[in-house]
Amino acid sequence: MKVKVIEEKEPVLHFLLEETDPMIANALRRTLIADLPKMAIEDVEFHLGPIRTEDGKEYESIAPLFDEIIAQRLGLVPLPTDLDLYVPKATCKGCGGEGCTSCTIIYSLNKRGPGMVYSGDLEPIGDVKLRPVDPKIPLVELGEGQAMLIYATAILGTGRDHAKWQPVTSVSYKYHPVVEVDNKKLDGKKFPVDVCPVDILAHDDGKVVVTDEATCTLCMACVETAEEAGWHGAFTVKGDPSRILFAVETDGSISASRALNKAFEILETRFAELGEQLEALE
Numbered sequence: 008m009k010v011k012v013i014e015e016k017e018p019v020l021h022f023l024l025e026e027t028d029p030m031i032a033n034a035l036r037r038t039l040i041a042d043l044p045k046m047a048i049e050d051v052e053f054h055l056g057p058i059r060t061e062d063g064k065e066y067e068s069i070a071p072l073f074d075e076i077i078a079q080r081l082g083l084v085p086l087p088t089d090l091d092l093y094v095p096k097a098t099c100k101g102c103g104g105e106g107c108t109s110c111t112i113i114y115s116l117n118k119r120g121p122g123m124v125y126s127g128d129l130e131p132i133g134d135v136k137l138r139p140v141d142p143k144i145p146l147v148e149l150g151e152g153q154a155m156l157i158y159a160t161a162i163l164g165t166g167r168d169h170a171k172w173q174p175v176t177s178v179s180y181k182y183h184p185v186v187e188v189d190n191k192k193l194d195g196k197k198f199p200v201d202v203c204p205v206d207i208l209a210h211d212d213g214k215v216v217v218t219d220e221a222t223c224t225l226c227m228a229c230v231e232t233a234e235e236a237g238w239h240g241a242f243t244v245k246g247d248p249s250r251i252l253f254a255v256e257t258d259g260s261i262s263a264s265r266a267l268n269k270a271f272e273i274l275e276t277r278f279a280e281l282g283e284q285l286e287a288l289e
Contacts, residue, residue: 020263051078054156066154085258120149140259182246184223193238
């Protein structure tokens with residue numbers, strides 16, 4: 008199997024899988040969606056009671072939304088994730104699952120109303136590089152005299168357990184289109200190339216040529232138009248299952264290219280384990 012990057016513009020990656028088949032493509036898609044690890048807030052501790060500032064003003068520790076809803080919104084905030092640095096809390100050898108810098112990130116949020124509380128108000132205790140990827144995600148709007156004091160703990164997880172641990176927000180793939188034109192079976196000068204909705208057909212020296220085969224949507228408009236005009240077999244349009252076009256987009260917690268590399272690592276490990284199990288059965 009070969010991988011060819013077509014376009015990389017974070018957080019989106021377009022690439023081509025060659026010498027493959029749909030089973031491998033679907034395994035890769037499912038791994039990207041469900042099995043990639045990511046840091047997300049799991050535990051949230053809310054301060055209860057009044058909050059007094061240095062100038063003596065008192066705020067009520069309350070918000071218009073239930074604590075459960077605020078905690079859920081905090082969990083969905085994308086956090087930067089270094090997959091080479093963090094390990095799952097349950098398997099962390101450094102702390103035995105108690106929580107340490109290798110498996111957890113602690114955030115604080117201290118905001119007084121009136122005003123909107125944003126994801127950017129989350130402050131990591133430690134490295135400032137761990138601030139949320141998008142600082143403009145609205146969480147809750149505080150009124151006059153309201154305040155929030157929160158401590159939140161983020162841990163590593165996967166989308167198989169909850170959507171908040173899913174770094175890849177979108178994965179799509181399609182067979183690479185194959186568009187063949189037999190100009191001997193049609194009148195190239197008379198064929199209306201504008202029937203193609205993605206404009207990949209053009210006239211060239213009295214012939215019909217394909218300009219960007221990969222853009223084809225397999226709508227078959229050219230085939231149908233040629234058939235209606237009596238030019239049977241002039242166009243052949245199909246998808247190649249051994250060449251598959253992918254588009255991957257992440258929420259910014261990890262890059263799309265890192266997500267792809269990690270997915271391949273996971274699949275390689277699983278295939279190796281499966282091979283060992285089959286050998287043991289033999």
